[in-house]
Amino acid sequence: xxxxxxxxxxxxxxxxxxxxxxxxxxxxxxxxxxxxxxxxxxxxxxxxxxxxxxxxxxxxxxxxxxxxxxxxxxxxxxxxxxxxxxxxxxxxxxxxxxxxxxxxxxxxxxxxxxxxxxxxxxxxxxxxxxxxxxxxxxxxxxxxxxxxxxxxxxxxxxxxxxxxxxxxxxxxxxxxxxxxxxxxxxxxxxxxxxxxxxxxxxxxxxxxxxxxxxxxxxxxxxxxxxxxxxxxxxxxxxxxxxxxxxxxxxxxxxxxxxxxxxxxxxxxxxxxxxxxxxxxx
Amino acid sequence: xxxxxxxxxxxxxxxxxxxxxxxxxxxxxxxxxxxxxxxxxxxxxxxxxxxxxxxxxxxxxxxxxxxxxxxxxxxxxxxxxxxxxxxxxxxxxxxxxxxxxxxxxxxxxxxxxxxxxxxxxxxxxxxxxxxxxxxxxxxxxxxxxxxxxxxxxxxxxxxxxxxxxxxxxxxxxxxxxxxxxxxxxxxxxxxxxxxxxxxxxxxxxxxxxxxxxxxxxxxxxxxxxxxxxxxxxxxxxxxxxxxxxxxxxxxxxxxxxxxxxxxxxxxxxxxxxxxxxxxxxxxxxxxxxxxxxxxxxxxxxxxxxxxxxxxxxxxxxxxxxxxxxxxxxxxxxxxxxxxxxxxxxxxxxxxxxxxxxxxxxxxxxxxxxxxxxxxxxxxxxxxxxxxxxxxx
Numbered sequence: 001x002x003x004x005x006x007x008x009x010x011x012x013x014x015x016x017x018x019x020x021x022x023x024x025x026x027x028x029x030x031x032x033x034x035x036x037x038x039x040x041x042x043x044x045x046x047x048x049x050x051x052x053x054x055x056x057x058x059x060x061x062x063x064x065x066x067x068x069x070x071x072x073x074x075x076x077x078x079x080x081x082x083x084x085x086x087x088x089x090x091x092x093x094x095x096x097x098x099x100x101x102x103x104x105x106x107x108x109x110x111x112x113x114x115x116x117x118x119x120x121x122x123x124x125x126x127x128x129x130x131x132x133x134x135x136x137x138x139x140x141x142x143x144x145x146x147x148x149x150x151x152x153x154x155x156x157x158x159x160x161x162x163x164x165x166x167x168x169x170x171x172x173x174x175x176x177x178x179x180x181x182x183x184x185x186x187x188x189x190x191x192x193x194x195x196x197x198x199x200x201x202x203x204x205x206x207x208x209x210x211x212x213x214x215x216x217x218x219x220x221x222x223x224x225x226x227x228x229x230x231x232x233x234x235x236x237x238x239x240x241x242x243x244x245x246x247x248x249x250x251x252x253x254x255x256x257x258x259x260x261x262x263x264x265x266x267x268x269x270x271x272x273x274x275x276x277x278x279x280x281x
Numbered sequence: 282x283x284x285x286x287x288x289x290x291x292x293x294x295x296x297x298x299x300x301x302x303x304x305x306x307x308x309x310x311x312x313x314x315x316x317x318x319x320x321x322x323x324x325x326x327x328x329x330x331x332x333x334x335x336x337x338x339x340x341x342x343x344x345x346x347x348x349x350x351x352x353x354x355x356x357x358x359x360x361x362x363x364x365x366x367x368x369x370x371x372x373x374x375x376x377x378x379x380x381x382x383x384x385x386x387x388x389x390x391x392x393x394x395x396x397x398x399x400x401x402x403x404x405x406x407x408x409x410x411x412x413x414x415x416x417x418x419x420x421x422x423x424x425x426x427x428x429x430x431x432x433x434x435x436x437x438x439x440x441x442x443x444x445x446x447x448x449x450x451x452x453x454x455x456x457x458x459x460x461x462x463x464x465x466x467x468x469x470x471x472x473x474x475x476x477x478x479x480x481x482x483x484x485x486x487x488x489x490x491x492x493x494x495x496x497x498x499x500x501x502x503x504x505x506x507x508x509x510x511x512x513x514x515x516x517x518x519x520x521x522x523x524x525x526x527x528x529x530x531x532x533x534x535x536x537x538x539x540x541x542x543x544x545x546x547x548x549x550x551x552x553x554x555x556x557x558x559x560x561x562x563x564x565x566x567x568x569x570x571x572x573x574x575x576x577x578x579x580x581x582x583x584x585x586x587x588x589x590x591x592x593x594x595x596x597x598x599x600x601x602x603x604x605x606x607x608x609x610x611x612x613x614x615x616x617x618x619x620x621x622x623x624x625x626x627x628x629x630x631x632x633x634x635x636x637x638x639x640x641x642x643x644x645x646x647x648x649x650x651x652x653x654x655x656x657x658x659x660x661x662x663x664x665x666x667x668x669x670x671x672x673x
Contacts, residue, residue, distance in 0.1 A: 017323035021313045025304065032333060074491045082499060163665075169331035170300050176333040 009038070009045040010180075010187045018175040019046060028114075028132055028154035030169070033177030036222030039157040042177075043113035046153065053110040055152070057099035059120045065127030068098040068114075069137050069146075091141050100131060104148035112152045118161040125168040133171055180223060182209060192227055193234070203243035204230055207253050211260075216268060221259040229258040283325075286346045290329060293338045297329040304328045318347065334661075484508050514545035516580050516625065518559065520590030521550045547580055552607055553594040554614035554648075555621060573617060577624045585671045586625035591634045592648040592656070599647050618651045629667040630656040636663070 005011030022029035047054035135148035314320035493502035549559035597604035657663035
């Protein structure tokens with residue numbers, strides 16, 4: 001089965017090739033891109049399109065590779081030992097399975113999402129090299145080996161906060177989600193809000209791309225922000241005419257809170273509006 | 282099979298390895314993609330490039346190596362026009378247009394006539410009402426105003442568009458020779474971080490506690506460890522004024538990034554080359570300054586030294602006592618440079634001047650020799666190199 005995007009996710013041809021290659025050759029797919037361009041959503045959509053369960057593993061700065069395999073809860077065993085609990089004799093009662101273990105032992109090969117791998121320690125990807133390559137690991141405490149009967153589809157996202165080690169990269173397919181062009185963006189908006197008035201979409205889109213083009217913005221609004229904003233415009237029932245009026249004094253778009261997430265950016269817009277007003281007088 | 286392509290990629294400094302090349306071949310063999318140059322481009326990009334900064338280089342090599350392949354595909358398509366046209370038509374025709382085709386006598390009839398015309402036609406044709414060409418009234422050809430027309434040979438062609446994908450070079454901005462912003466500087470500086478446990482014990486050491494308790498045969502033995510701190514100390518010397526004015530903004534950004542990244546960070550300004558005095562406040566440097574000797578004594582050799590400057594000056598400012606443009610220096614800049622480098626074994630010089638222009642200025646070369654080659658351009662790649670050098 002080939003991935004071609006879903007009714008709620010527009011996949012560009014290059015993304016389709018990357019996903020299908022990773023699925024067919026059973027290698028992890030590393031996805032990078034601007035925040036808000038749908039990296040995490042992609043895993044959900046692949047799972048949906050290929051009808052597989054999704055196992056998300058969200059990485060934090062404190063996450064260790066070992067936690068993805070399993071954890072040995074020594075403190076619980078110690079407590080049980082002091083209380084004289086019978087469970088204490090079987091060490092397996094204190095092994096907690098991690099996400100990788102779950103993914104390896106699932107009956108139908110799931111989609112394993114390792115989200116924001118760059119948040120973790122710089123050594124984290126290296127610690128998972130063998131596990132992701134061979135899809136097996138050894139449980140030291142019980143002496144058993146967990147091996148994947150069917151290799152899960154592994155999707156890894158990164159926000160570029162840290163560079164990933166070369167050895168790790170060599171084992172992955174790589175895709176960089178570029179910020180969508182206007183045509184793709186229109187299709188994306190269309191699948192999310194199919195019943196939207198055409199003129200509203202057009203005006204909102206024009207305004208959105210104009211905002212992205214303003215030089216000096218700290219955080220450019222991205223796809224997810226555009227979708228939120230359009231939703232707000234719909235709830236507030238803002239007419240396309242309001243968006244259309246290019247009154248320089250009202251340079252700040254309505255409901256800008258959804259687009260500009262940084263007070264410096266809002267200030268920048270206010271300053272621009274002020275300058276425009278002054279020029280007209 | 283594509284070895285020339287692979288070799289040229291490596292030559293263009295796209296760090297593709299043999300393993301990745303084999304993955305590409307494996308993908309081709311497994312039939313992951315259709316026999317289509319565009320899909321091949323996507324697959325090879327996804328297997329051979331692992332960093333968006335290299336995609337632009339990849340695009341350039343791809344365009345060079347596979348130039349002409351596109352035309353070849355067109356020739357193949359001409360041999361099987363029926364299928365090709367059907368696909369083309371299915372893609373661009375609306376239901377209304379399909380109905381209009383029927384008006385002409387059905388799809389097969391249209392195809393048949395089309396094939397006939399293709400055979401009859403010799404050479405390019407423009408206008409008229411029978412031949413296939415552009416802007417005519419014949420039902421065949423592009424831009425015609427006959428509602429029965431099938432559009433052929435538009436610039437919409439899949440393959441034509443595919444070439445543009447790499448020729449557009451959309452990833453140009455991501456190439457790492459671009460000068461960096463604050464965030465990138467911070468990221469590069471993180472390379473320098475080295476954590477160590479120092480100071481008062483205040484965190485529960487779980488593995489230690491478990492081990493200690495086990496050794497105690499079950500009696501709880503709580504162990505504590507100090508918190509982890511970044512132990513890297515950095516001494517930053519920034520060139521300010523004169524030829525550096527162009528680069529002051531960049532320096533300030535570097536400085537603001539560096540300030541938050543380390544606990545021990547000391548900075549001083551100098552002008553062009555390091556002499557006997559350094560200062561903290563550029564505006565009041567004639568009033569408040571610190572003797573360089575004092576700096577060398579105060580900050581130990583565990584500090585990592587980062588010099589930022591364009592090293593663009595007259596060679597006299599480096600080699601001659603009294604060569605400085607601002608004051609009379611008793612000892613040559615060279616002597617001072619050697620002195621500070623002897624104190625700080627971990628040192629790097631960051632130069633905002635683009636690397637390709639380094640060889641034009643003798644002073645850059647001299648400073649570079651003094652630094653024993655440890656001069657890096659102020660790009661992400663250069664920064665990475667500098668941090669790697671300091672990290673040893």
